[in-house]
Structures are given as structure tokens and as C-alpha cells.
Amino acid sequence: MRIFSRYLIGILFAAPAAFAHFQVILPSVDVVDSSTGKTITLDLVFTHPMENGPVMEMGAPKRFDVLVRGEKQDLLPALKPVQVGGKTAYQSQYTVQGPGAHVFCLEPAPYWEPAEEKLIIHYTKVVVPAFGSWAGWDTMAGFPVEIEPLMRPFGLWTGNVFQGIVRKDGKPVPFATVEVEYLNADGAVKAPNDALVTQSIKTDAGGVFTYAMPRAGWWGFAALIDGDEKLPNPDGKPVDVELGALIWVKTVDMADK
């Protein structure tokens, strides 16, 4: 009995880290200029960024587009399924046509998580400026849940804070949970314990969150909000839906000349 309860506690303690799913949109270039070339590759992967996997299966995305200079370009036809860690992920190439902030917006297919008995929809965006213009960096994707950046979501030094407002149907969400993970792509960082895998912060009464990023690389912010309506799981049973509002930002070290 004693051994059994210890085993059970072990599972409960291990669970939260294993559940920090993050939808990723990873552009090959964070700032497009004459040195980078115009064509960028975007990798769409549903994974656990800080733990460097495992990857989860993605269904065909519902929406993938780019907002730039007040126009929307549908990129769904340019999405190609690829295999990452034995699971379906997606990849796209995009050739930048002019200056300005490019807001890439993804609505993935709902993901059924049996361990939590809920469907997960992570509305995700990343903003890539091009050719010296960052006009439109705060353009909203129009997602049902979305992070409005309060600072440019690019051109950030290591140690800078990132601050945003979590919105649901346009309204700020007070005291919402925001999970933060580092994209530990090469597995270079080893978390000494589970508490350091996923940072967990809350928005204030006005829906604003703040987090200082301690390392160069990509950081994912995931505001997690319960959906109002149930959706059918793969067995057709109505289940709760977790809505995620995600944004990815990159920090760069302030190196000496």
C-alpha cells in the first residue's frame, strides 16, 4: 500500500511537466534583411519545447496565413506535412514581398488529449519584420483568444522583458495563466528539476503579463483559457476545450564587437 501511494504521488508530481504542450511556429529567420534572403521556412510543430519533445500529431490546420501591410495572404495551400519524431508536423516556405511586420497566424486542428480528457486548440502567431520596417507589429490576428504584444515581439535582447495583454473575444482576461517555455531545440539546457521546465505566471487585473527572458533563443508564451463550448472528441463525446493564445519571440545576446 505504501509503495503504491508513493508510486501514485510520483505520477502526480511528474504530470504537469509532461502536459506542457506548446504549438510552435518557428521561422528560419527572425528578422528579414539583405543578409538573410527573402525566403523563409516556417516549421509548425506541436511539442514540449523545453523538453525537446516528444512531438504530438498535428491534424490539418484550419488557418495559416500572414498579415502584412493591412492585407491577408492565405498560406494553407503552401503547407506541406512533414514527419518529426514519427508524428505529423507541417512546413511552409514564404517569400517576403516587401517591408513591414509579417504576422504569421496559425489555427491548428483541435488536439485530443486523453490524459486530460479535453481538446486543445493553440492559436499561435509569430511576427517577422522585413527590410527595416516593423510597421504593423501589433496587428491582431483576430483569434478568439490572443496575446496583444505591448512591445515589439522581435528585436529583443537577452534579459529583456516581454509583456502582453491576454484577450478573449477582444476583452482583457484578468488573472489568466500564462505558461512560458524556452525552445530548447538542441537540448543544450538541462532543467535541474520539473519546476524549471515550464514557467507559470498570471496576468494582472488588466490582463497584462510580464516575463524577463534569461537566455538567447526562442521563447513561447501560452495563455491558457477554458473554452465556453464543448466539442466532440474522436469518439463523438462532447468534452471541454482548452484554448491557448500563443506567441513566439526571439532574444539575442548583446555581444561585444
Ligand SMILES: [Cu+2]
Ligand atoms: Cu504533450
